[in-house]
Amino acid sequence: MSTTSAPRVVVMGVSAAGKSTVARLLAGRLGGAFLDADDLHPAANREKMSAGIPLNDDDRMPWLDRVASELTARDATSVVVACSALRRAYRDRIRATNPGVVFVHLHGSDELLGERAAARTDHFMPPSLLASQIATLELLDGDEDGVTLDVAATADAIARAAVEWLNTRSS
Numbered sequence: 001m002s003t004t005s006a007p008r009v010v011v012m013g014v015s016a017a018g019k020s021t022v023a024r025l026l027a028g029r030l031g032g033a034f035l036d037a038d039d040l041h042p043a044a045n046r047e048k049m050s051a052g053i054p055l056n057d058d059d060r061m062p063w064l065d066r067v068a069s070e071l072t073a074r075d076a077t078s079v080v081v082a083c084s085a086l087r088r089a090y091r092d093r094i095r096a097t098n099p100g101v102v103f104v105h106l107h108g109s110d111e112l113l114g115e116r117a118a119a120r121t122d123h124f125m126p127p128s129l130l131a132s133q134i135a136t137l138e139l140l141d142g143d144e145d146g147v148t149l150d151v152a153a154t155a156d157a158i159a160r161a162a163v164e165w166l167n168t169r170s171s
Helices: 019-030 043-050 057-073 088-097 110-117 125-137 155-170
Strands: 008-012 033-036 079-082 100-109 146-150
Touching: 008 088, 019 033, 019 079, 019 100, 019 155, 033 043, 033 057, 033 110, 043 057, 043 110, 057 079, 079 125, 100 155, 146 155
Parallel strands: 008 079, 008 100, 033 079, 100 146
Antiparallel strands: none
């Protein structure tokens, strides 16, 4: 996995995929720390998204560097981060300082994700930005260490499947 025995996991996907919920459950199952990358966004990014304006790479790169730094800072323990990591370049940026990181991509139909986004009332990101995230998303490439799981399952079932996948790759 990483240079230590503690797994580094990024639960990735578009808005409303359930990243925070699944990552929190997964961290609990691994006995590790949970980190929500949304909490690491600078105020300007949050304001931009709240206004319905998609982030661009200039907005994202410093934020991704902060996510990577937080992963590195927790070297002694398992850590699970909920982070969109939509493009290969973004995942590569995280991997640059965390070469053993693995990705759990939460993927679902546009319809299901749209329903979930519309139902959320407690998030700074409006449902109108979901389409731009779907358009930006690059699926995991075959050479990336990761697994894709369907968000139609319950969060608990997804976390359990992620643990099973992690166990198969470490045995």
